[in-house]
Amino acid sequence: MDVLVRGIDPAYIKEIDRRCELISAKLNRNYSRQEYLRNLIQNEVERSLFEFKQDQFDTAVKNLSITLERQTNMLQEYIDATHELVGTLSEK
Numbered sequence: 001m002d003v004l005v006r007g008i009d010p011a012y013i014k015e016i017d018r019r020c021e022l023i024s025a026k027l028n029r030n031y032s033r034q035e036y037l038r039n040l041i042q043n044e045v046e047r048s049l050f051e052f053k054q055d056q057f058d059t060a061v062k063n064l065s066i067t068l069e070r071q072t073n074m075l076q077e078y079i080d081a082t083h084e085l086v087g088t089l090s091e092k
Contacts, residue, residue: 003041 016033023031 013033016036020031020033020036023036
Protein backbone atom coordinates (compact mmCIF):
# COMPACT_ATOMS: atom_id res chain seq x y z
CA MET A 1 0.00 0.00 0.00
CA ASP A 2 1.29 3.46 -0.81
CA VAL A 3 1.17 6.36 1.61
CA LEU A 4 1.71 9.97 0.59
CA VAL A 5 2.72 12.46 3.27
CA ARG A 6 2.77 16.18 2.59
CA GLY A 7 3.73 19.26 4.54
CA ILE A 8 6.80 17.81 6.26
CA ASP A 9 9.31 20.35 7.54
CA PRO A 10 12.38 20.26 5.23
CA ALA A 11 14.63 20.01 8.29
CA TYR A 12 13.10 16.62 9.07
CA ILE A 13 13.60 15.46 5.50
CA LYS A 14 17.26 16.54 5.69
CA GLU A 15 17.68 14.56 8.90
CA ILE A 16 16.07 11.49 7.33
CA ASP A 17 18.33 11.81 4.31
CA ARG A 18 21.37 12.15 6.60
CA ARG A 19 20.37 8.99 8.46
CA CYS A 20 19.85 7.18 5.16
CA GLU A 21 23.37 8.14 4.10
CA LEU A 22 24.78 6.78 7.37
CA ILE A 23 22.84 3.54 7.03
CA SER A 24 23.89 3.26 3.37
CA ALA A 25 27.53 3.53 4.42
CA LYS A 26 27.09 0.86 7.10
CA LEU A 27 25.22 -1.50 4.78
CA ASN A 28 27.48 -0.73 1.83
CA ARG A 29 24.43 -0.27 -0.38
CA ASN A 30 21.90 2.45 -1.14
CA TYR A 31 19.35 2.86 1.64
CA SER A 32 16.51 5.01 0.39
CA ARG A 33 14.26 7.44 2.21
CA GLN A 34 11.32 5.21 1.27
CA GLU A 35 13.00 2.17 2.84
CA TYR A 36 13.84 4.18 5.96
CA LEU A 37 10.26 5.40 6.37
CA ARG A 38 8.82 1.93 5.68
CA ASN A 39 11.06 0.43 8.37
CA LEU A 40 10.21 3.27 10.75
CA ILE A 41 6.47 2.62 10.34
CA GLN A 42 6.87 -1.14 10.67
CA ASN A 43 8.99 -0.79 13.80
CA GLU A 44 6.44 1.54 15.39
CA VAL A 45 3.57 -0.86 14.71
CA GLU A 46 5.57 -3.82 15.99
CA ARG A 47 6.61 -1.88 19.10
CA SER A 48 2.99 -1.01 19.85
CA LEU A 49 1.95 -4.63 19.38
CA PHE A 50 4.82 -5.79 21.60
CA GLU A 51 3.77 -3.34 24.34
CA PHE A 52 0.17 -4.59 24.10
CA LYS A 53 1.34 -8.21 24.38
CA GLN A 54 3.61 -7.27 27.28
CA ASP A 55 0.68 -5.65 29.10
CA GLN A 56 -1.43 -8.76 28.52
CA PHE A 57 1.38 -10.97 29.82
CA ASP A 58 1.87 -8.77 32.90
CA THR A 59 -1.87 -8.98 33.64
CA ALA A 60 -1.83 -12.77 33.28
CA VAL A 61 1.18 -13.06 35.60
CA LYS A 62 -0.48 -10.80 38.16
CA ASN A 63 -3.68 -12.88 38.04
CA LEU A 64 -1.67 -16.09 38.37
CA SER A 65 0.20 -14.65 41.33
CA ILE A 66 -3.07 -13.74 43.06
CA THR A 67 -4.43 -17.24 42.39
CA LEU A 68 -1.30 -18.89 43.77
CA GLU A 69 -1.43 -16.71 46.87
CA ARG A 70 -5.05 -17.69 47.48
CA GLN A 71 -4.22 -21.37 46.98
CA THR A 72 -1.28 -21.05 49.39
CA ASN A 73 -3.55 -19.50 52.01
CA MET A 74 -6.14 -22.25 51.55
CA LEU A 75 -3.47 -24.94 51.79
CA GLN A 76 -2.12 -23.36 54.98
CA GLU A 77 -5.63 -23.35 56.45
CA TYR A 78 -5.96 -27.05 55.57
CA ILE A 79 -2.59 -27.82 57.16
CA ASP A 80 -3.51 -25.90 60.31
CA ALA A 81 -6.86 -27.69 60.56
CA THR A 82 -5.17 -31.06 60.03
CA HIS A 83 -2.62 -30.33 62.77
CA GLU A 84 -5.42 -29.28 65.10
CA LEU A 85 -7.38 -32.46 64.29
CA VAL A 86 -4.31 -34.68 64.81
CA GLY A 87 -3.58 -32.88 68.09
CA THR A 88 -7.15 -33.41 69.27
CA LEU A 89 -7.13 -37.09 68.28
CA SER A 90 -3.78 -37.74 69.97
CA GLU A 91 -5.06 -36.24 73.24
CA LYS A 92 -7.86 -38.80 73.44
